[in-house]
Each structure stands twice: as structure tokens, then as C-alpha cells.
Amino acid sequence: MTLTARRIDHILQDKTLSAPLQAIAEKILNDERITPEEGQLLFEKGELGYLGALANYQREKRHGNRTYFNRNFHVEPTNVCLYTCTFCSYSRLIKKREEGWEYSLEDILDIVKKYDGEPVTEVHIVGGVLPQYDVKFYTELFKAIKKHRPDLHVKALTPVEYHYIFKKDKVTYEEGMRIMKEAGLDSMPGGGAEIFHPEIRDQIAGGKCSGEQWLRIHEIWHELGMRSNATMLYGHIERFEHRIDHLEKLRQLQDKTGGFQTFIPLKFRNQDNQMSHVPESTVVEDMRNYAISRLYLDNFDHIKAYWPMIGRNVAQMLLSFGVDDIDGTIDDTTKIYSMAGSEEQTPAMSTRDLVNLIRRVGREPIERDTLYNVIQDYTDHVFEEDEQFKGYTALPVVNR
Numbered sequence: 001m002t003l004t005a006r007r008i009d010h011i012l013q014d015k016t017l018s019a020p021l022q023a024i025a026e027k028i029l030n031d032e033r034i035t036p037e038e039g040q041l042l043f044e045k046g047e048l049g050y051l052g053a054l055a056n057y058q059r060e061k062r063h064g065n066r067t068y069f070n071r072n073f074h075v076e077p078t079n080v081c082l083y084t085c086t087f088c089s090y091s092r093l094i095k096k097r098e099e100g101w102e103y104s105l106e107d108i109l110d111i112v113k114k115y116d117g118e119p120v121t122e123v124h125i126v127g128g129v130l131p132q133y134d135v136k137f138y139t140e141l142f143k144a145i146k147k148h149r150p151d152l153h154v155k156a157l158t159p160v161e162y163h164y165i166f167k168k169d170k171v172t173y174e175e176g177m178r179i180m181k182e183a184g185l186d187s188m189p190g191g192g193a194e195i196f197h198p199e200i201r202d203q204i205a206g207g208k209c210s211g212e213q214w215l216r217i218h219e220i221w222h223e224l225g226m227r228s229n230a231t232m233l234y235g236h237i238e239r240f241e242h243r244i245d246h247l248e249k250l251r252q253l254q255d256k257t258g259g260f261q262t263f264i265p266l267k268f269r270n271q272d273n274q275m276s277h278v279p280e281s282t283v284v285e286d287m288r289n290y291a292i293s294r295l296y297l298d299n300f301d302h303i304k305a306y307w308p309m310i311g312r313n314v315a316q317m318l319l320s321f322g323v324d325d326i327d328g329t330i331d332d333t334t335k336i337y338s339m340a341g342s343e344e345q346t347p348a349m350s351t352r353d354l355v356n357l358i359r360r361v362g363r364e365p366i367e368r369d370t371l372y373n374v375i376q377d378y379t380d381h382v383f384e385e386d387e388q389f390k391g392y393t394a395l396p397v398v399n400r
């Protein structure tokens with residue numbers, strides 16, 4: 001019997017487990033969908049071992065030991081922003097814009113050109129919202145990137161930016177997303193979702209697009225035959241019912257379009273923002289949240305732990321709690337989470353680092369492109385650097 005099967009068997013034999021949790025476990029093992037009420041119960045009563053075993057069962061059923069990563073870099077055109085989201089440590093208000101940065105199209109192209117000849121497959125572009133970054137700016141940017149490097153996947157902007165620029169330029173969502181596709185946009189990242197429920201969203205992200213508008217823009221993008229990701233910012237002032245409401249809305253849209261690739265829970269960090277008084281969630285709560293996300297979003301292929309936000313050690317543990325993707329090499333090109341106090345102050349990992357991080361917990365590292373096409377299986381790959389260390393003798397005390 002495999003370790004996963006033993007863990008599941010242990011759950012089913014556990015006489016102390018309540019009947020409702022036992023029933024949920026059986027549903028999950030039979031691939032039946034759990035209801036919002038059952039999801040709520042998992043948040044309220046599901047213990048870490050129980051949730052982890054079930055989430056890992058689902059993870060291994062879908063992906064075995066395969067764990068995905070990609071080689072990417074981020075470009076953040078500006079950290080000055082019209083909005084004042086209370087959880088945001090990254091943005092600078094317009095009246096203090098001299099403290100931030102505002103890149104021109106040429107500045108951004110220069111950043112992209114720094115990766116000429118490097119085996120990166122994706123540029124991830126998100127940032128603050130300002131009037132000069134409009135439909136014209138972004139369409140010219142996407143076209144220029146594609147002209148310079150046609151094979152580079154452009155994953156850019158969230159409904160927060162799209163809602164703003166389409167409104168400003170008086171184009172409908174449908175027209176706007178079609179214009180972006182024609183300009184070279186390949187996919188949309190999952191940001192800006194925060195918590196959809198207005199009771200929370202109005203308090204933490206008032207003024208920017210609503211939950212319905214976020215979902216509608218993704219729906220339109222999916223109807224164009226394109227793919228995107230989804231996120232949830234958790235662990236601040238929301239309650240479990242708001243998380244379930246959020247997951248349920250994503251699950252319903254995914255039933256309709258099938259256009260989401262991966263779900264990324266994002267942990268609220270409390271450094272240097274308007275919610276610094278709100279304590280951060282514990283690692284145990286983080287792990288429970290990832291596991292429940294895996295169990296609830298039964299129509300999402302992938303659950304991703306974004307390592308610059310959660311830290312590489314927790315990301316490694318999460319590979320046994322439903323997660324099958326840990327994002328990319330990043331190359332120290334995002335400031336969004338380091339400025340909010342994450343453990344990763346200069347987020348960058350070489351491919352070798354990422355591969356070894358995955359291997360050390362017994363998983364198989366697979367480099368993917370943005371659309372999850374396999375680029376290289378690193379399971380048995382030997383890096384040149386590893387070759388150089390072959391002559392070293394293992395410590396006898398460890399080998400005994």
C-alpha cells in the first residue's frame with residue numbers, strides 16, 4: 001500500500017472523525033463534488049492531517065509526482081496607483097509619485113531585451129493603475145514585445161487595469177479584450193481578485209473593479225478561446241464564508257468556460273500597509289487553505305504556490321497539500337510581495353535551485369510553458385554544477 005493510500009485508509013478508519021467529515025472524505029475519494037456547506041465545514045473543522053491527506057490524494061491522482069515550474073521574469077511598469085487598497089504595500093499614491101517608478105515603453109522594452117538569449121518563456125506584466133498606461137500604451141507595448149521576441153508569452157494585466165483603461169477609452173469589455181488579443185496578449189494572470197464578496201472587497205479594495213466585473217472580464221477572455229489564472233487574497237479580515245463564496249464563484253465560471261488553468265491562493269502580508277494591525281495567518285492555516293482550495297476547485301487542473309509570497313520552505317511543504325506548481329524563476333523582478341514583508345526579499349531562483357527544491361521532497365520537476373506544455377522533464381537531469389561535486393564523499397555519520 002502506498003503512503004497516500006495508507007493516509008487515506010487511516011482517515012476512513014478513524015472512529016473519532018465526525019460523520020459529516022467522514023462523508024466528505026468519501027465524496028472526495030469518489031470524485032464527487034463537495035457543496036458550499038461542506039466546504040465551509042472543512043474550513044471550520046477540517047484538521048491539517050485530514051485535509052492534507054485528501055488534497056494530496058487529489059493532487060497525485062491528477063499529476064502523480066509531477067511538479068511544474070516555468071522560467072519567467074516580471075515587469076512592473078509602475079508602482080504609482082490611483083487606488084488605495086488597504087492591503088497594498090507596493091503602491092505609492094499619486095501625490096507621492098516621486099517615491100515610485102513610472103517606466104516608459106522604451107524602459108520596459110529595455111528590460112525585456114535584457115533577457116535576449118536567455119531561455120525564459122514568459123514575461124509577466126502587472127503594476128499600478130495610472131492614466132498614461134491606457135489602451136494605446138499597452139497595445140503598443142504588447143506589439144513591440146511580440147515584434148522583438150515573438151516566442152515570448154505575454155501574460156499581462158488583470159481586470160483591475162482592463163476595467164479602468166476600457167472605461168477611460170470608452171470601449172466595451174468585449175471590444176477591449178479583442179483589441180488586446182490582437183495586439184499580442186497571450187494570457188491573463190490571476191491577480192486583482194482579492195475577495196469577491198462586496199462586504200470585504202469594499203473595505204480592502206474599494207473603487208477598483210467589482211468581483212462581478214473581474215469574473216466577467218475573465219469570462220469574455222475565455223470566450224475568445226484564451227486562458228487565464230485566478231487568485232484569492234486570504235488571511236486578513238475575511239471570514240471562511242467569504243472564502244467559500246469566492247471559490248464557488250470561480251468554480252461556477254470554470255464550469256461555464258473551462259478557461260482557468262491554475263488557482264493561486266495569495267497570503268495577506270502585513271508590512272507597511274494600512275492593515276499592518278491585522279495579524280497574518282499561521283502556516284497551518286495557510287496549508288489548510290491550500291488543501292481546501294484543491295478539494296473545492298475540482299474543475300481546476302492546477303493549484304499553485306507562489307513561492308516569492310509564501311516562501312520557498314512552505315512552498316516545498318505545500319507540494320504535499322494539493323499544490324502541483326510553484327511558479328517560476330522570477331529573477332528578482334517583482335517587488336509586490338517583498339515590499340509587503342514576505343520572507344523572500346530578493347526573489348530569484350536558478351533553474352537548478354527550483355529543480356532541487358522540488359526533488360528534495362520526492363517530486364518530479366517539470367519545466368512547463370505558460371499553457372502547461374512540457375518543455376523539459378528534469379527528474380533525472382544532471383546539472384553541470386552537480387557533476388563538479390561528484391567527487392565529494394558523503395558524511396559517514398549521515399549515511400549510517
Ligand code: SF4
Pocket residue numbers: 081082083084085088089090091127128129160208
Ligand atoms: S493592489 Fe493594485 S490596484 Fe490596489 S493599490 Fe495596489 S497596485 Fe493599486
